[in-house]
Amino acid sequence: MIDVKDLHKSFEEKEVLCGITEHIDQGEKVVIIGPSGSGKSTFLRCLNMLETPTSGEILFKGVSMTDPATDINKMRQKMGMVFQHFNLFNNLNIMDNMTLAPVQLKLKSKAEAERDALDLLRRVNLEDKAEAYPSQLSGGQKQRIAIVRSLAMHPEVMLFDEPTSALDPEMVGEVLDVMKKLAEQGMTMVVVTHEMGFAREVGSRILFMDGGQITEQGTPSEIFDHPRMPRTKDFLSKVL
C-alpha cells in the first residue's frame, strides 16, 4: 500500500532521514519505536507530505506522493493523521471539527456528515460532546475526537504521531483502546509511539529507528524478546 524508496530528509544542514526504503502492506499495523531524534516523526510526516522529502520517492497505492504534479490534497484524504498535540480546530465545536473537511471537500452533504460524525462520536462514547469546544475537553477526549475526525474522511491508512505522549497517564488507556479497536477492524496503521505494551500487543511489525535509519525490524516478539542489534537492546533495556 505504501512504498518508500531511498527517502532522505534534511533540515538545513542536518540530515534527519538517511535513506529509508520500506514497504507497508494493507492491513499491517506498523509500530515505529526508537530514541528521540532518530527521525521517527519526520518519517511519518513524510508519508503524507507534511514534510517534503529532500530526495527519494513515496508511493501510496502506486501513486507518487513526491511527484509535484500529484494532487496532494486528494491523496491526503485517504491518509488520516493523528498528532501528539491533538490539533483540534480551536475555533470550531466538535461537530464542526468533524464535518469541516468532508463538507468543504463536497464528499458528503452537511446532514450526511453530521449523521456520520454522531455515529463516530458514539463509537468513542463522546456523542454528548458534539456541541462542546475543544477547550472544554480533557486531553484523552480530545485525542479520541481527533481520531474519529480523521475517520470521518474514511481513510485507508491512519498515521499516529506519538498520540499518547501529551496525555496524563490516566488518559493513555482510553486512547489506546480506541486505537486497538481500530486495529481489530483491519485498518492499516503506522504508529510512532513510546507505548511498548501497545506496540507488542497491537503491532504486526516493529520498526526500530536510530540515526535516521531503520536499523532493525521484525515481529513484536523478535524485537522485544530477541533483539539482535546492541542499540536496540540498549534502548529496550531503558524503556521496558
Next chain:
Amino acid sequence: MEKFLADFNQSFIAGDRWLLYLKGVGITLEVAAVALILGVILGVIVAVIRTIHDQQHPGRQNAVLGILNGIAKVYTTVIRGTPLMVQLLIMYFVIFSNTRNAVGVAMLTFGINSGAYVAEIIRGGIMSVDGGQMEAARSLGLPYMPSMRFVVIPQAVKNILPALGNELIALLKDTSLVTVIGVRDLTKAAQLIQGKTYQALFPFVGIAIVYLVLVMIIAALIGVLERRMRASDRR
C-alpha cells in the same frame, strides 16, 4: 453665565449650526467606515501573500509570489514611512488632481494607509496561531486557502481584535486630517463655525467630546465582539 449661554447658542444653535456638525459627523463616519473596509480587505490580501511567501519550502520559491511579496513589502514600507497628511496631499493634488471628489479620495487614501497597518497586524495574528492547526487541516486533505479561511484566520482574528480595535480608533481620529483637502468633516465644521462666529471654545471642545464619545462607543462594541468570540475558550 449669560455670556456662556449666548456663546453656546451662537456655536451650536443659531443658524441651525448643529446641522453642520451633524453632517460633519456623517462624513467622518463614512470616511472611517469605507476606509476600514478597504483597509481590512487590502490588509488580508497583503498579509496572506506575505505569509504564503514566507511559508514556502526553501528551494521551491514561486516567482510570481516573489514579485507579489516584493510589492507588498514596498507598499507597507512606503505607507508606514510617510506621514498620512502628506499621502493625502499627494493623492488629492497630484494623483487625482482632476477630480473634485475629495471625500472619495479621502476614503481611498485612508483605506490604503490603514491596509498597511492592518496587514502587519493580521500577519502577526496568523503567525500567532499554532502551526498544528494548519497541519491538521492539511492532513485532512483541505487545500491551503480553505484551511486558512476556516481554521487559521478565524483564530487569528480573535487574537488580533484588540489591535484591530486600536487601528479603527486611530483611523477614526485621523480622519480629521481630511480638512487639508477641503472635506467637510466634523473638524471642518468646527473650523467653519469658528471662522463665522469667532467662537473657539464651544466648537472645538464640542467636537472633541463628539470624537471621544464615538471612540468610546467603538471600544464598547469591540469589547462585545471580543466576548462573543471567546465563546470557544474555556468558560
